Amino acid sequence: MAHWGGSKNSNKPITSSRGRSLLTLTYICSVSFLYPLFLTAGAALAIPILIHLFNLRKYKTVMFPHTRFLKDIQLNSQKQSQVRYKALLAMRLLFLLFLILAFAQPFFNTSNATDKGNRTQIIYIDNSYSMSVKKGARTMLDIAKEDAARQVRTAAPGTRFILLTNDKPMSYRSEPADKVFAAINALDVTAGTKTIAQVVATAQSMVQNEATKGGDLFYYSDFQQNAFPATPDKAMMKNITFYGMPVQADEVQDIYIDTAYLAMPVLQTGKNNSLIVHTRLSGKEAKDAVVLQLSINGQVKSAATLNFKDKKESIDTLSFQVNNANWQQIQLTLNDVVMRFDDTFRITARSASNFSILVLNEGQANPYLQAAFRAYEGFRLNQLDVNNAPKEWNSYNLVILNGITRMDANLGKAVSDALSRGQSICIFPGKTNNFEAINEGLKQSGDIRINGIDTAVQAASSLQQGSALVKDLFEKIPDNVQLPVANWHYSISAGLNANQQSVLSFRNGDPLFARYTPGKGQLYICATSADLQSGNFPGSYFFAPFLYQMAMQSGSSNIYAVTSGSQQAIYLPINNVSERNTMHVLAKNVDVIPPQRPNGAGLDVFMDQAVQVPGFYQLAAAEGDTTDVALNQDKRESVLEYKNISTLKSEWKGDNIKWPDVTKGGSLKESAVSNFPLWKVCVLLAVLMLAVETWLLARVKKVAV
Structure with missing residues (x-):
């Protein structure tokens, strides 16, 4: 009985140390092909063989002067012919073989299949609008898809991948390479966006689903500055090896509409409406004039030529009219031929019935409130003395208590009932030392009370930009805006059930203007009076817009x-x-x-x-x-400013962060394969075989002569 070696009872093969090393080297450095379909051209190797066999059947009669030399010449000629034909055949076969291998582009696959089997292979391709920028004849998305497809195609047999994009994942489990390859080729740009944190969180979840030791995340993106952090979150990157695959275009020009809004808080029927449009320039300066066009319900109304004048922003005003109170689809478009995905901005608006405002004054009417609401049409203002307040407030969008120094039980109950119906109430208190008279009515609406008076002159130090009064009204607060100053203010406290949110607040934390939601409605309280003796809030940048927003909060908006x-x-x-x-x-x-x-x-x-x-x-x-x-669309996609890759490599570094070599355009050379150019070696060997064949043919001709 034959044995592999070792003891007779052993059934396992025993290899030498040299054999084990050879097996390990073969395992680690297996040869793969970048374009394996070219190997089918190996059928062409039959051509030299057929030519060789055909030529062997050709005989040439040689006339000799004496038959006694015939035997020696015949033997010598036969031997030389055999050697010469075999050498030529070998050279021709090797020439074609190396040429075919060169086109198939072999490479050493240095990846460890065992290690990869214990790690989830995840490919993320950023297919947001910014990736539609062209670099040469191709978009950056096309380049990223080509690189990712090459990575999948050249992976070790049996490797499975998870493909992530800004759309929903094609699968929440790893898929075979052929399915992922097809999904990559079918990928297109989408309006969705994802941050690196969202991508890594999804990758972590999928690694857990796969029950592997960790994951390799290949991140194909243009690495926009506003979408990629300066430093990695180590906790977030746990068990994840990050491969950065930057795909970046050269500097391009892009003009986009940043925002647009009506100059008035309501849309008027039969009158001129003004639309203020902010456009921005990203990248290099614009060479050609760009035209901004306004359409209402598909019909062109007006247009304007943009002129940035060495600036990055242009502010233009377009006028238009509407003839009915229906919903109007307002569309702004640019003829920016370089980038088209961000050349449209849309607004819907309708001319609604007048908003009803009830102002209950203690004493004289407030001129600032009156001026604010009468400056624009669309608001119906009713001012009464607080002692003659109507019993029913249902028809009013906003009720303002102005200059009050006392709230009895009846007034407090009316406020509480209005809040329970979802109405908006705003209180501008009057100055009094008997603030407990105000607390009597406030306590019916919630745990809200005035604790005292601060007579120091103070300026508001912070603005809560997340407040509904701010974020839904202002696209961007001007950088140089002055916050209001109060000559005195009440110190107001609230319990948890009042849900206090300070819109404007002082440095010590006291609110100047705050929002409370003790019921379905919204209660706004200013800590000082709405007159210039108490401060400059009535004449500030925020006074009138806050009033308009409060009036519209009890009903649906008419501008979206x-x-x-x-x-x-x-x-x-x-x-x-x-x-x-x-x-x-x-x-x-x-x-x-x-x-x-x-x-x-x-x-x-x-x-x-x-x-x-x-x-x-x-x-x-x-x-x-x-x-x-x-x-x-998200405006961040329009800011085509990319992270500097050299800087990014210095910031994003660590044992689990890799930056494979990239081409000049940012595409991946080889992520999981050796950089050794085997195809060039094959080309050199093919040329060498051709040279040897030429030399052999020259010798044949020389001998023949």
């Missing part, structure tokens, strides 16, 4: 321009929220239910979490009116 990915809630006043009035997002071939939650006397709808493609949509339920909403 939502940014995709902002998670901005759309408030709709819907009573008795139930399954019957669940809101749907509707458009052509679109009918989805977005996330929504009750808020006061209505509903907050997060439309941008259900749809990401910019356009005009409708919010509708089985019962109730339809609301038109405009969805715009």
Whole structure:
């Protein structure tokens, strides 16, 4: 009985140390091909063989002067012919073989299949709008897809991958290379975006699903400055090896619409409306003039030529009229031929019925309140003495208590009832030392009370930009804006059930203007009076806009321009929220239910979490009116400023962070393969075989002569 070696009872093969080393080397450095289909050209190797066999059948008669030399010449000629034909055949076969290998591009696959089997292979391709920028004839997304497809195609047999993009994952489990390869080739740009934190969090979740030791994340992106942090989060990167695959274009010019808003808080019918448009320039300066065009319901209304004058921003005003109170689809477009994905901005607006404002004054009417609401049409103002307050407040969008120094039980109950119905109440108190008279009415609405008076002159030091009064009204607070100054103010405290949010506050933490939500409605309290003796708040940048926003909060808005990915809630006043009035997002071939939650006397709808493609949509339920909403793309994709890769490599470094070699354009050379150019060696060997064949043919001719 034959044995492999060792004891007779052993059934396992025993190899020498040299054999084990050879097996290890073969395992670690296996040869693969970048374009294996070229190997089918190996059938051409049959051509020299057929030619060789055909030539062997050719005989040439040689005449000799004497037959006694025939035997020696015949033997010598036969031997030389055999050697010469075999050498030529070998050279021709080797020439074709090396030429075919050169086209197939062999490489040493140095990856350890065992290690990869214990790690999840994850490929993320950034397919956001910014990746549609062209570098030469191809977009950056095309370059990233080609590099990722090469990585999948050249992976070790049996390797499985998870493909992540800004869309939903194609699968939450690893897939075979052929499926991932097909998904990569079918990839296209999308309106969605994802941050590095979101991608890594998804990768961590999938590594847990795969039950592996860790994951290798190959991150193909343009690495925009506003979307990629300066330093990695070590806790976030645990068990993840990050491979940065930058795909960046040269500096390009891009002009985009940053924002647009109506100069008035309401849309007027039959009168001129002014639309203020902010456009920005990203990258190099614009060479050609760009035209901004305004369309209403598909009909062109006006246009303007943009002139940046060595600036990065242009502010223009376009005028238009509407003739009915229906929803108007307002669309702004640019003729920027370089980049087209961000050349449209959309707004929906309608001319609503007048907002009703009730002002209850203790004493004289306030001229600042009167001027604020009468400056624009769309507000119906009713000013009364607080002692003659109407019993029913249901018809008013906003009730203002101005200059009051006392709130009795009846007034306090009226305020509490209005808040329970979802109305908005604003209190501008008068100055008094008997502030307990005000507390008597406040306590009916919630745990809110005035603790004392601070007579020091103080300027507000902070503005809560996350407040509904600010974020829904101002696209951007001017950098040089002055916050209000109070000559005196009440010190106000509130319990947890009052849900206090300071909109404007002093350095010591006291609120100057605060929002409370003890019920369905919203209660706003200013810590000082609305007159210039008490401070400059009535004449400040924020006074009138805050009033308009408070008036519109008790009803649905009549102007919508939502940014995709902002998670901005759309408030709709819907009573008795139930399954019957669940809101749907509707458009052509679109009918989805977005996330929504009750808020006061209505509903907050997060439309941008259900749809990401910019356009005009409708919010509708089985019962109730339809609301038109405009969805715009994320402005961050328009800022085509990239992270410097050298700087990024110095910031993003560590044992689990790799930056493979990239080409000049940022594409991947070889992520998991050796950089040794085997195809060049094959070309040199093919040339060498051709040279040897030529030399042999020359010798044949010389001998023949």
